[in-house]
Amino acid sequence: MSDHTRAQRPEAAPFTERTPRVVAARRLTRRPGRDRAEQFLAEGAQAVREALAWSAAGRGRVHELFVTDTAADRNPSILRTAHDDGVRVTSVTDKAAAGLSETVTPQGIIAVCDPVDVPLADALRGSPRLVAVLHGVTDPGNAGTVVRVADAAGADAVVFAGDTVDPHNGKCVRASTGSVFHLPISRVRDADEVFEACRTAGLALVAADGYATDDLDTADQRGDLGHPTAWVFGSEAHGLPDAVVASLDTSLKVPIYGAAESLNLATAAAVCLYASARALRHKG
Numbered sequence: 001m002s003d004h005t006r007a008q009r010p011e012a013a014p015f016t017e018r019t020p021r022v023v024a025a026r027r028l029t030r031r032p033g034r035d036r037a038e039q040f041l042a043e044g045a046q047a048v049r050e051a052l053a054w055s056a057a058g059r060g061r062v063h064e065l066f067v068t069d070t071a072a073d074r075n076p077s078i079l080r081t082a083h084d085d086g087v088r089v090t091s092v093t094d095k096a097a098a099g100l101s102e103t104v105t106p107q108g109i110i111a112v113c114d115p116v117d118v119p120l121a122d123a124l125r126g127s128p129r130l131v132a133v134l135h136g137v138t139d140p141g142n143a144g145t146v147v148r149v150a151d152a153a154g155a156d157a158v159v160f161a162g163d164t165v166d167p168h169n170g171k172c173v174r175a176s177t178g179s180v181f182h183l184p185i186s187r188v189r190d191a192d193e194v195f196e197a198c199r200t201a202g203l204a205l206v207a208a209d210g211y212a213t214d215d216l217d218t219a220d221q222r223g224d225l226g227h228p229t230a231w232v233f234g235s236e237a238h239g240l241p242d243a244v245v246a247s248l249d250t251s252l253k254v255p256i257y258g259a260a261e262s263l264n265l266a267t268a269a270a271v272c273l274y275a276s277a278r279a280l281r282h283k284g
Helices: 020-029 030-036 045-056 070-073 076-084 094-099 142-150 170-175 191-200 216-222 242-247 264-284
Strands: 040-043 062-067 089-091 111-114 130-135 157-161 184-187 204-208 229-232 251-252
Touching: 020 030, 020 040, 020 062, 020 111, 020 264, 030 130, 040 229, 045 062, 045 076, 045 111, 062 070, 062 076, 062 094, 094 251, 130 142, 130 242, 130 251, 130 264, 142 157, 142 170, 142 264, 170 264, 184 191, 191 242, 204 264, 216 251, 229 242, 229 251, 229 264
Parallel strands: 062 089, 130 157, 130 229, 157 184, 204 229, 204 251
Antiparallel strands: 040 111, 062 111
């Protein structure tokens, strides 16, 4: 680590995996620990960079940055930003960083952050035009990828409804490539509350359902996709329960033109969200 970087932190030697602050941070790799501390970890240069921008914008707080010597040398601009923003930068050993990571090849730079989720009313404030609702999605990689897709498609919010993976799960945060810090995210255990709030916000509830009668092409030809929409996506393994599909305003499937049996959740979500985003942009 350079002399300039060392001057930014008070610790004379890197923290180890046994140092109390590292031990406390390691508890954030599990949901109970995150819930108790009301903090989570964002790992990797891209996620940390976005976390610091999110913190600087006043939308949350980055409490501490753990970094190995190698990662510090690779990311001097991130450390300068953290120092300028008053974020504590703590040097850690490679083994300590590995204990804070859920990846096979840790990147050696980890931020301790406030939760990103906001109340449902805040996520749906104003006049949202496009919202992604994840219902019963348990795979963190898929959930994080949908957040990334929603961000790229210009969605107004992502809502985690029902018994769904924690958006602060390490794999979910990584899969989002920093998008968890870009758009409002809310999580609500009661899915019916989510659906009611979406309707109140003026959103049509559309189930992404591989067994639907109508598909995206038909809906697009009718002009249905040009209306404010909350797309509801179910789990990879089971999709949406029949009762949930029946309770929504309509259901649509992604047309399959080739021989593939189906699309995975993240890919289907990308097709659906972009179809709506394109229609909404054309409508103005």
